[in-house]
Amino acid sequence: MSLPHAILTALLEKPSSGLELTRRFDKSIGYFWSATHQQIYRELGKLEQAGHIRELPTRQPTRGQKKEYEVLPAGREELSAWVAKAEDPKPVRDALLLRLRAAGVVGSAGLAQELERHLAIHRRQLAQYEAIEAKDFPPDRQRTEQDRLRHVVLRGGIELETFWTKWLTEALRELGGEGSAEGGRSASAGLG
Numbered sequence: 001m002s003l004p005h006a007i008l009t010a011l012l013e014k015p016s017s018g019l020e021l022t023r024r025f026d027k028s029i030g031y032f033w034s035a036t037h038q039q040i041y042r043e044l045g046k047l048e049q050a051g052h053i054r055e056l057p058t059r060q061p062t063r064g065q066k067k068e069y070e071v072l073p074a075g076r077e078e079l080s081a082w083v084a085k086a087e088d089p090k091p092v093r094d095a096l097l098l099r100l101r102a103a104g105v106v107g108s109a110g111l112a113q114e115l116e117r118h119l120a121i122h123r124r125q126l127a128q129y130e131a132i133e134a135k136d137f138p139p140d141r142q143r144t145e146q147d148r149l150r151h152v153v154l155r156g157g158i159e160l161e162t163f164w165t166k167w168l169t170e171a172l173r174e175l176g177g178e179g180s181a182e183g184g185r186s187a188s189a190g191l192g
Contacts, residue, residue: 006033008079017066112175119168126161
């Protein structure tokens, strides 16, 4: 995925100003494709230059007024082509997994605290996703195709956070964390 495609998606959902886009990224798209405010503003300029978006005309131009953008047909075509494009999954690159592997060589001092910190982060994120699901996708509500696809993305996030909380809990048990009396068994078990 790329930032221009994330921005085109967000603007097709709702024409927005740069500020509104950054807020929406903070609350939704940013959960799986993060971007800084500077990156979003820079990309808006590039998309406008490429003829994929345009600034919406305003009734009364005023100084300091937020520019709102909408997607042009060329931008919609670009996004459609990207959606249909074949792309291989990216290999996992996670520093925490590498840290566990390194702990098998140099020892695991301090690693349990880092695993507990990550576990707390993933539990919070899981709770947040589940709250969004309960609010936005109640089982008794009729759904459009757009709603179903958004729910599929959210379910992917829920499943990933569920995986991480389960895996981190097991990793802590292996390290002797979370009340286990086993002590510092090797964290590299099963990692090849």
